[in-house]
Amino acid sequence: MEPLRIGVVGLGVISRFYLDAFPRLPGTELVAVCDLREEALAPHRAAGLPCYDDHRRMLAEAGLDAIVVNVPNDAHEGVCRDALEAGVAVCVEKPLTLRLEEGRALTELARARGTVLFTAFHRRYNDNVLALRDGLAEDAAVEQLTVRYLEKIEEHVGQDRWYLDPERCGGGCVADNGPNAFDVARLFLGELTVESAEVVRDEAGVDRQAVVRLRSADGVPATVELDWSYPHGEAKDVTVRLKDGTERRADMLAGHHEFKSSLKHEYVGVLEEFTAAVRDEADVTRPGLAMLELVEAAYREGDAA
Numbered sequence: 001m002e003p004l005r006i007g008v009v010g011l012g013v014i015s016r017f018y019l020d021a022f023p024r025l026p027g028t029e030l031v032a033v034c035d036l037r038e039e040a041l042a043p044h045r046a047a048g049l050p051c052y053d054d055h056r057r058m059l060a061e062a063g064l065d066a067i068v069v070n071v072p073n074d075a076h077e078g079v080c081r082d083a084l085e086a087g088v089a090v091c092v093e094k095p096l097t098l099r100l101e102e103g104r105a106l107t108e109l110a111r112a113r114g115t116v117l118f119t120a121f122h123r124r125y126n127d128n129v130l131a132l133r134d135g136l137a138e139d140a141a142v143e144q145l146t147v148r149y150l151e152k153i154e155e156h157v158g159q160d161r162w163y164l165d166p167e168r169c170g171g172g173c174v175a176d177n178g179p180n181a182f183d184v185a186r187l188f189l190g191e192l193t194v195e196s197a198e199v200v201r202d203e204a205g206v207d208r209q210a211v212v213r214l215r216s217a218d219g220v221p222a223t224v225e226l227d228w229s230y231p232h233g234e235a236k237d238v239t240v241r242l243k244d245g246t247e248r249r250a251d252m253l254a255g256h257h258e259f260k261s262s263l264k265h266e267y268v269g270v271l272e273e274f275t276a277a278v279r280d281e282a283d284v285t286r287p288g289l290a291m292l293e294l295v296e297a298a299y300r301e302g303d304a305a
Helices: 015-024 038-046 055-061 073-085 100-113 127-135 178-189 263-280 286-304
Strands: 004-009 028-034 066-069 089-093 117-120 142-152 192-201 207-216 221-227 229-242 247-251
Touching (some): 004 015, 004 055, 004 263, 015 028, 015 263, 055 073, 066 073, 089 263, 100 117, 100 286, 117 286, 142 178, 178 207, 178 221, 178 229, 178 286, 192 286, 207 286
Parallel strands (some): 004 028, 004 066, 066 089, 089 117
Antiparallel strands (some): 192 207, 207 221, 229 247
């Protein structure tokens, strides 16, 4: 089977984890990259990889089967739409779009065109999270689930300062870290709804902390704690309390001692699942849309509190 020809649009802080994953996946081939900045393109150009400063031209010229969309959040909708209309499968970094109505429109377009629209939630591929999930008995009765996603955002954004602009990011910790944390809860409990939220904003109106309380379709409560001002490095974990009184916990960072090193294997998982979805022509739009629904509901409940 011929490898999928994939281009990467956007060479920001997360792109290196995608780029590092390609050599580990023989079913994929990186054939082009795109960025507005020549300094970001220069090393790829020197290596002989086709480089573009316009994603539309890349879509027209590079003979792509798929693209990875790694641009700032406010540009997701436009790049994804252009790719879907060109018949090119899309793997887009979370969140799918800034607004729920945009996500719904992209979902309808992908289904109408029969083209894959896949949103990347890298923490669902974390080895410790999967070991916890797979270690639970099939009939394990979960009483409560807690996900913590705590960090100092300024340590994580690198040169991608757009994360700190709520107009470009879509908000703060709820909009950007919330989807990963909510998706981990969904991995264990299935579809979720927001019951209440407490959102703390700074003087610029950016949400820096939040506690979001969720409930599964089976009635299991889940709590997601988010923090962009965490003073102790970072803490990212999930705790499952069972009805027999026992607790099981997975530290997403355990065994990955270098900063951001846990992302290396997670993005291999992202590209593996995306590649499988493209091969199978699967409809994988629901997770991206579900997270937008939860983000919107969390802000609504938090602002009403």
